[in-house]
Amino acid sequence: MADSASWRNERFSAEETDLLVRNGDVCVRRVGLCCASGEVPQPSSQAVSSSPSSTQLSNTADFQRMLLTKVNMVLENQKQIFQMLASLNSRGAGEQRVQEGLQLEPCASQEDFREFEDKLQDKQFFQQALLFLSLIGGRKMGENTRRTMLAVATNQVWCGYSLFGKKKKAKLCDLRVYKLIKRAVKASLPGAVEKDIEVQIMEVLKHAPQKVRREADAAQRTTAPHTGYSDDSDR
Structure with missing residues (x-):
């Protein structure tokens, strides 16, 4: 029983912070570490190496700008298509009203x-x-x-x-x-x-x-x- 209680008292007393880059956003991941002595463990070499470099951030920013440009082009094309459809519908309705109404x-x-x-x-x-x-x-x-x-x-x-x-x-x-x-x-x-x-x-x-x-x-x-x-x- 004493060993079991002692094991339960060995709680997580420190946290290690890893930096991740996902789609150009810097995210913080907290990983709980078990340490009976109360020492705070140092970040692993893998966590350090995963920090975004200036080149990676620059490439990500370029990609985002290109993506936004494409999205804007698609939205503008959709707007023009909707305007053409509305014009055609209006013209068709007008022709129908003329056929039913005045003939000069x-x-x-x-x-x-x-x-x-x-x-x-x-x-x-x-x-x-x-x-x-x-x-x-x-x-x-x-x-x-x-x-x-x-x-x-x-x-x-x-x-x-x-x-x-x-x-x-x-x-x-x-x-x-x-x-x-x-x-x-x-x-x-x-x-x-x-x-x-x-x-x-x-x-x-x-x-x-x-x-x-x-x-x-x-x-x-x-x-x-x-x-x-x-x-x-x-x-």
């Missing part, structure tokens, strides 16, 4: 154009027209603006307008339809600058008379009677 026909006369301008006073009609025109599209601003304007009115109608009313033409910049066209192009091309859209609108108005003449010449050539003589008529 180009104004073929000044009377139709004035009537369309009056309808734009209705906010709901304006928003429906904006949605319809914004889905017409065009990859480049010039193409997008031209297609949007021709969905609103024909070149024959645009011949009577200039942006600021020059050459005794009607002033387009004061009309609601002008704001409608700009907003439709902007919605279709979010990166478009308003000033650039104005320039493209002026280009469409500038070339409208020439377009009308070409259309008239083409129609005349198509409907002109054939004036040539056949072989039978020469006989």
